[in-house]
Amino acid sequence: MGNWVTVFKEKDRMRAELLKNELENNNIETVILDKVDHNYPVLGIVEIKVLESQKTLAEQIINDFRIDD
Template identity: 35%
Template sequence: MTVDNQQWKLVFTTNIPYQAEILKQMLESNGIESVVVNKQDTSYPSIGEAELYVVPHKEQMALKLIEGFDH
């Protein structure tokens, strides 16, 4: 995914969108810019996923924080 000419890195996917939003808030509270892309079908909410992306230079830090987060 490219935003503002940056190639953002995918760090988490889920079929439960609020999980991605909770992780996004946790990452941002730790100074990591992130964005959630919800790819769920509005007609069929059980189809598709929410994806959490971070800026490239914070990818490893984000992965460590997500790994330690009880979700």
């Protein structure tokens, strides 16, 4: 198993899920790490992590995803 790196941080869980789906549609293994304090759900962030070997491609897709917003 490879090393996982953070490629995106977001406060909005739904937006992170949409981006995760976009990455997976491009055959990039993706994990969401939820750092939101569920006692205070407005605090915290969600991180999207990918394998280090897929980082460059993931960053390109993320940039395209932001442009399409």
